Amino acid sequence: MLFTKMHGLGNNYIIFNLLENSLEEQNLQPLAKVVSDVNFGIGSDGMILICSSEIADFRMRIFNADGSEGKNCGNGLRCVAKYLYDHMFAETESFSIETLGGVVKVSIRSDRKNVAHSVTVDMGEPKLIKGMIPMKGEPFSTTINETFSISGKEYQMTCVSMGNPHAIIFVDDVDDVPLEKIGPIIERSELFPERVNVGVVHIKNNEELHYRVWERGSGITMACGTGACAAVVAAALNKKLKKHQPVRVHLPGGDLEIRWDENNHIWKTGAAEYICHGEIQINDSLSRSIV
Numbered sequence: 001m002l003f004t005k006m007h008g009l010g011n012n013y014i015i016f017n018l019l020e021n022s023l024e025e026q027n028l029q030p031l032a033k034v035v036s037d038v039n040f041g042i043g044s045d046g047m048i049l050i051c052s053s054e055i056a057d058f059r060m061r062i063f064n065a066d067g068s069e070g071k072n073c074g075n076g077l078r079c080v081a082k083y084l085y086d087h088m089f090a091e092t093e094s095f096s097i098e099t100l101g102g103v104v105k106v107s108i109r110s111d112r113k114n115v116a117h118s119v120t121v122d123m124g125e126p127k128l129i130k131g132m133i134p135m136k137g138e139p140f141s142t143t144i145n146e147t148f149s150i151s152g153k154e155y156q157m158t159c160v161s162m163g164n165p166h167a168i169i170f171v172d173d174v175d176d177v178p179l180e181k182i183g184p185i186i187e188r189s190e191l192f193p194e195r196v197n198v199g200v201v202h203i204k205n206n207e208e209l210h211y212r213v214w215e216r217g218s219g220i221t222m223a224c225g226t227g228a229c230a231a232v233v234a235a236a237l238n239k240k241l242k243k244h245q246p247v248r249v250h251l252p253g254g255d256l257e258i259r260w261d262e263n264n265h266i267w268k269t270g271a272a273e274y275i276c277h278g279e280i281q282i283n284d285s286l287s288r289s290i291v
């Protein structure tokens with residue numbers, strides 16, 4: 001199988017183009033685990049499939065490094081948009097991509113013909129009620145700076161779905177938080193029946209914030225696009241930032257520009273880059289891991 005490895009701010013994925021190839025559905029989860037493994041596969045935060053869609057121009061499926069299928073991926077969407085544009089599957093600079101979390105619109109900025117330089121994604125509307133996150137509790141209530149006790153420790157969380165679930169915690173210093181310890185505990189708390197992505201946020205000033213993430217199914221990553229959107233929504237809901245202004249989100253892998261617009265949509269702009277193209281043999285050692 002031919003693959004392309006791409007990253008958005010260091011959040012890196014193995015991409016298979018299923019517009020031209022096919023993979024068996026029962027092999028997808030084990031394949032995601034194997035290709036993500038740095039010792040027995042290629043090494044990545046997960047696997048992305050580009051597929052055809054009946055309701056949008058294209059469809060993206062995202063699998064985390066543990067093989068679980070995610071519903072949305074902000075950094076993956078920019079990578080897929082760049083790939084489709086640069087490889088001329090997309091004929092225009094604006095097109096739609098279906099995800100399990102809904103259909104999004106992407107717009108490419110290019111200086112030269114057929115080379116995308118940055119990608120803006122209309123990530124749609126954030127969902128705030130517990131039933132839509134999903135999380136335990138009264139399904140129509142929201143979680144804004146609510147205190148929860150998890151494994152004997154108290155956390156004040158704001159929960160936002162950007163098609164996938166995010167728990168946001170405001171802190172004084174994102175680098176001072178032992179995310180590798182508290183991330184997996186919160187991710188797997190019984191509060192979240194489908195697990196959760198865990199983000200810590202520090203408000204730098206009226207226009208900038210710092211964000212680090214523990215991703216459901218992948219652990220610590222350099223960036224999370226949906227998480228950066230959730231961080232901006234959580235900051236506005238907690239009146240730490242003004243609602244409709246552009247916000248620069250600093251992540252370990254680089255920056256994203258996020259804006260929650262007057263129509264309640266979240267717009268996200270940032271880079272997407274190629275790492276390499278290659279061929280992976282889906283046989284012998286790899287197939288031993290694939291049921």
Ligand SMILES: N[C@@H](CCC[C@H](N)C(=O)O)C(=O)O
Binds near residue numbers: 075164
């Ligand atoms: N890194 C992604 C999100 C990937 C999926 C996530 N781990 C989940 O399971 O919801 C992003 O950039 O949004």
